[in-house]
Amino acid sequence: MTSRPLMTLQVFIAPPQKLGAVPHGTRVIAPITSGTFEGPRLRGRVLPGGGDWTLLRPDGVLELDLRITLETEDGALIYMSSFGLRHGPPEVLAALANGESVDPSKYYFRTTPRFETSAPPYAFLNRLIAISSGDRRPSGPIYTIDEVL
């Protein structure tokens, strides 16, 4: 597999909504209030209104299910959804839960973003497969997103 950088995306989250135990695990919804993204071919901001519908599975893996709208600096709207997984040693996950900054190489946080847009300059996003590596910060995650070539 070869890839190349697509963009770096930082999102900011509101206090999470802790729904507790649901049939598939423990559900926590993190509303997304804002953010920015920047890469060689696109840059702009994250619109408020999206969120990450996270599910902590019984096997300790956190499933991420993100849906946000990106607005490029030239006014195009891009719908981004991303499914991913996060897991690591208990002490590392505990530090993250305490809001500490943790070296992202100490845990596994990978997602597979998908994009939808009607804007011709960004239609290439409709046709690619992408992967991302996440860095969970207290204010929200930073995703380094690559296009799979």
Next chain:
Amino acid sequence: MHKLEIMAERNGIERRDVLKAMAAPVVAAAMSTLTGCAHGPAATNGVATANRRGTAMSSRPLMTVRIAAAPPQRLGSVPHGVRSVVPVIGGDFEGPRLRGKVLPGGGDWLLQRSDGVLELDLRITLETDDHALIYMTFQGVRHGPPDVIAALGRGEVVDPARYYFRTVPRFETSADAYAFLNRIVAVGTGEATPDGAVHKIDEIV
């Protein structure tokens, strides 16, 4: 079937050897492996991809899945595009940590979008050589120049470098030996064949 059994037996030996070779460095990292950190010793063997272009993303081979398909069921135009359903009738898979056969009964629910991109939506069951069952799904896209796509449509063999065929497989299993599959993100590079497809799947480390 017979061929697969021979393959499984042959590879079973190789697999034990691989496990033995991995055993020493595993000891120190055993706790992190048990607690779910994917950065076990094998991760250091990951093939760094595209680092020359400044990305930190790296991957390592997971397996190659060969899928044998029945003739497509052409459903025609549906609200989201042109739908074809391709039943999966068999196949095999092989990688450093797992191998076995594809069970009949799955399929790929293809959708040709209006922008020319073919969306893939596959669901199959894998059975390892030691009889574990693994549910595998993927979504993906396939597109390329019109002449290349037309050649694929006629069932011709085309160099896969001439079109884009990428997928994001996911796995579910209850077998402890393969539980690592529940915890990884993966990417597949596909190659259409006249009677199915071959997917080279990498684990994102």
